[in-house]
Amino acid sequence: MWPFRRRGRPRLRKIDDRFSVTGQIHPEDLPAIAEAGFRVLVCFLCDGEERGQPDFATIAAEAARLGLTARHIPVAGLPTTSQVTAFRRTLAEAEGPVLGWCRSGARARALHAMSRRPAVPGRA
16 A cells, blocks of 8 residues: 555654554564564554454454554544553553554554653543
8 A cells, every 4th residue: 555555565664762653554564563573563543444454353363473462542533632641551561662553654653742742630
């Protein structure tokens, strides 16, 4: 899926030393993602959002088979405070590099940027 896939593999964009983003991934992408050193995967897509998109459970099962941790933080529209908090927690608990994905990678980048801002007490 251009421009997010190159030669059948997802294009990874490094945001910082711990976090990278990509567009939609597929179960067959996971061995290469594991070889690239990622330990945790975070999906920001809602299941069924795009035609032909594999559901999260399918990717999570293959990720587990490869020893990867997969988290699902589906975001439709603007991210909520609780979604940002869940992502912060995922990053804090991750033992190794994290790869976030959505349709294009933009949502994943936005969540990362929001997670770096100070939390506002009392907002959910």
